[in-house]
Amino acid sequence: MEEVKLMKGNEAIAHAAIRYGADGYFGYPITPQSEVLETLAELRPWETTGMVVLQAESEVAAINMVYGGAATGRAVMTSSSSPGVSLKQEGISYLAASELPALILNVMRGGPGLGTIQPSQADYFQATKGGGHGDYHLIVLAPSTVQEMADFVGLGFDLAFKYRTPAMILADGIVGQMMEKVVLPEQRPRRTEEELRAQCPWAACGRGDRDHRNVVTSLELQSDKMERNNERFQKTYRAIEANEVRYQEYFTDDAEYLIVAFGSVARICLKAIEDARAKGVKVGMLRPITLWPFPTAEIARLAKQVKGILTVELNAGQMIEDVRLSVEGTVPVHHFGRMGGMIPNPGEVLEALSACFTDLKF
Amino acid sequence: MKEEIVIAGFGGQGVLSMGKILAYAGLMDNLEVTWMPSYGPEQRGGTANVTVILSDSAISSPVLDSYDTAVVLNQQSLDKFESKVKPGGTLIYDPSGIHHLPSRTDITVVAVDAMSAAIELQNSKTYNMILLGALLACRPIVGIDAVVRGLRKTLPERHHHLIPLNEQALRKGMSLAGK
Amino acid sequence: MTQEEIIRPENKVYSRPDLLCDVHTHYCPGCSHGVVHKIIAQVLDEMGVADRTIGIAPVGCAVFAYNYIDVDWIEAAHGRAPALATAANRLNPGRLVFTYQGDGDLSAIGTAETIHACNRGENIAIIFINNAIYGMTGGQMAPTTLLGMKTATTPYGRRADLNGYPLAITPLLAQLDGTCYVTRQAVHTPAAVNKAKRAIRKAFENALAGKGTSVVEVVATCNSGWKMTPAQSNQWMAEHMFEKYPLGDLKDVESKTK
Numbered sequence: 001m002e003e004v005k006l007m008k009g010n011e012a013i014a015h016a017a018i019r020y021g022a023d024g025y026f027g028y029p030i031t032p033q034s035e036v037l038e039t040l041a042e043l044r045p046w047e048t049t050g051m052v053v054l055q056a057e058s059e060v061a062a063i064n065m066v067y068g069g070a071a072t073g074r075a076v077m078t079s080s081s082s083p084g085v086s087l088k089q090e091g092i093s094y095l096a097a098s099e100l101p102a103l104i105l106n107v108m109r110g111g112p113g114l115g116t117i118q119p120s121q122a123d124y125f126q127a128t129k130g131g132g133h134g135d136y137h138l139i140v141l142a143p144s145t146v147q148e149m150a151d152f153v154g155l156g157f158d159l160a161f162k163y164r165t166p167a168m169i170l171a172d173g174i175v176g177q178m179m180e181k182v183v184l185p186e187q188r189p190r191r192t193e194e195e196l197r198a199q200c201p202w203a204a205c206g207r208g209d210r211d212h213r214n215v216v217t218s219l220e221l222q223s224d225k226m227e228r229n230n231e232r233f234q235k236t237y238r239a240i241e242a243n244e245v246r247y248q249e250y251f252t253d254d255a256e257y258l259i260v261a262f263g264s265v266a267r268i269c270l271k272a273i274e275d276a277r278a279k280g281v282k283v284g285m286l287r288p289i290t291l292w293p294f295p296t297a298e299i300a301r302l303a304k305q306v307k308g309i310l311t312v313e314l315n316a317g318q319m320i321e322d323v324r325l326s327v328e329g330t331v332p333v334h335h336f337g338r339m340g341g342m343i344p345n346p347g348e349v350l351e352a353l354s355a356c357f358t359d360l361k362f
Numbered sequence: 363m364k365e366e367i368v369i370a371g372f373g374g375q376g377v378l379s380m381g382k383i384l385a386y387a388g389l390m391d392n393l394e395v396t397w398m399p400s401y402g403p404e405q406r407g408g409t410a411n412v413t414v415i416l417s418d419s420a421i422s423s424p425v426l427d428s429y430d431t432a433v434v435l436n437q438q439s440l441d442k443f444e445s446k447v448k449p450g451g452t453l454i455y456d457p458s459g460i461h462h463l464p465s466r467t468d469i470t471v472v473a474v475d476a477m478s479a480a481i482e483l484q485n486s487k488t489y490n491m492i493l494l495g496a497l498l499a500c501r502p503i504v505g506i507d508a509v510v511r512g513l514r515k516t517l518p519e520r521h522h523h524l525i526p527l528n529e530q531a532l533r534k535g536m537s538l539a540g541k
Numbered sequence: 542m543t544q545e546e547i548i549r550p551e552n553k554v555y556s557r558p559d560l561l562c563d564v565h566t567h568y569c570p571g572c573s574h575g576v577v578h579k580i581i582a583q584v585l586d587e588m589g590v591a592d593r594t595i596g597i598a599p600v601g602c603a604v605f606a607y608n609y610i611d612v613d614w615i616e617a618a619h620g621r622a623p624a625l626a627t628a629a630n631r632l633n634p635g636r637l638v639f640t641y642q643g644d645g646d647l648s649a650i651g652t653a654e655t656i657h658a659c660n661r662g663e664n665i666a667i668i669f670i671n672n673a674i675y676g677m678t679g680g681q682m683a684p685t686t687l688l689g690m691k692t693a694t695t696p697y698g699r700r701a702d703l704n705g706y707p708l709a710i711t712p713l714l715a716q717l718d719g720t721c722y723v724t725r726q727a728v729h730t731p732a733a734v735n736k737a738k739r740a741i742r743k744a745f746e747n748a749l750a751g752k753g754t755s756v757v758e759v760v761a762t763c764n765s766g767w768k769m770t771p772a773q774s775n776q777w778m779a780e781h782m783f784e785k786y787p788l789g790d791l792k793d794v795e796s797k798t799k
Contacts, residue, residue: 006385006389006397060621061627061654064618064654067617068617068626068627071629072615072632072633074632074633076632090618091618094618098616173401177399177401178396179382179385179397181389181395204629205636207592207593207594207612208592208593213613214614217616219605267421267422267424267425269423270423271423271426272423347427
């Protein structure tokens, strides 16, 4: 029987990584996500599954350990929070360019700079538009519950290996720090050396019986070849856009107004929608689960039905750009956000709705 | 049934762990549960608060602007949360260190001198369990047995000998709250 | 004698190591990298470990090392080779993992990764080519550039007050508990090449045996960057570089020399 546990989102990540059969975790402490490394250290998976857990000397070293491990075909991950994820951008660009699967968790806090340790969603641009140098995308998953924190570890790894590209779980301080019920996935064995060699024929894990050497590199000084590499990356991104858009709709059947929100903020909005509907106002919500690829077509579909859209984000207005691109000017799109670690409460969301749409009465 | 609770006080008063024990008790009773703490260095000596929601249906927002019940353990928290208790709700506070008493008349206000009670029990660490007992007396959302089962499940074996003392503290808190 | 009579197995005195790829390198004529590549290939051949070796290439002149030695390679970001090696080794027990890094990669941008990998005692070998200049980017100052040395960014010679002092990093690494073998070699004479080869073999054996981190610094020339002929470079190195970077073992836990 599946056991229901009560734990923090950050703790769920650690448990889920071990149970997925991850081969390695490399990280550096930073609030509000240090429980990931702490929980892994407490659980000592190196004595059970053989998973490697290492506290690196910096976020830069940690992401490059991920790069080194991923290059050998292993399922490896790191986690950090906003300032640390900025430091990791170099390595993330290399991972994307070398077509390596890896999982990166960002438990966002308020920035810019050292900012605050309180929750934020201000790294949306960084996560979805590349972040590091060069033309690349990450698959970006936005969990809104502790259960999704646990589930997205496996999903993130699976997608990363399927498309040979790094995936990111873009969480925030709320979902990282809050405790709620979670059912952890079944323990899976780590891949054997033989399975790894079969699944990742590109891995630079030692030649073994191979008749050729494998080289993992992002360098290609011949521009025509480098352009072809880029074309291959883009083809992968188009396939991901075609196949992997994930989202959830709430009360959209009869909605006259639409909220678009992701992560923990979507839950705050859901409470606001429940309150609005109790007062007879037909508000619905679309929650993008993949922030990249973005549910563009689904928002365009709903735009035909609603009078207006409000994005609610813990930032100055980032996802709103993708929503506006989705609706192409057909309906007004407004933004409501709090910044610097402030969290809007459901009442504020309702106030923002009525401020943006004057015909809307509560 | 849905109970939205905030517990607030100084770091070190056991605010977060009281919320955690309540959350585990909810888990024992198969309720939906969220536990959302304030976090960071403010926990160490500054103010700390935690929002706990127990519900028999799915919980949307873990972040709230009003509460059914507030348990406040210092003046700052009383000032911050008194106005956020829903009409008809409950405010429980420890009068030690409170200079400006709560003034609302549309809510139930309960003073629980948990500090003196903890001294009586000769263990200052029972402080938050006394308050939890008071909370459960006023708002019987989970039974004491669920709290004890939660403790048994979450405390390491070596601390299980403390469970009877905690149960005693819970009952003490219940009687202090007048139930 | 005809050509056919000369080219016979019994007359063969030297051959390219099997693991050294039969391609033209991008190195300048006279560069030390080619010699070090060759002895690494020879050692891997002799140890019979090509099937379980992972090399980590740097950013610098040796960025294309993966084109020349026929084992699996991972090309690192600048300075991060020891971090990659840490994970590649820990996640793949039984592999021989070595990094090949220049002075900019190891002792400037990758100082933290180098020191911490050594301090953790990662079971890897670090081959460190110190030629006191940035060759790939066109001859700029390295941390190891000697005082007075002219480079593209110290056109009037390195000055301590402007540019700081030359950094001898291997003695620093030798102090760390995680290193088991730290040595400084050169490849300017046949005798030196043989010694360097023995040092690299020892470093590789240490890594496979799980004894901790081994560091082999090779004091090297960059005749292009130094603007000298290869022969002049070797002479200049012996006369100037060895004073600041004297050859020999700095630490060998096994033989208790420290």
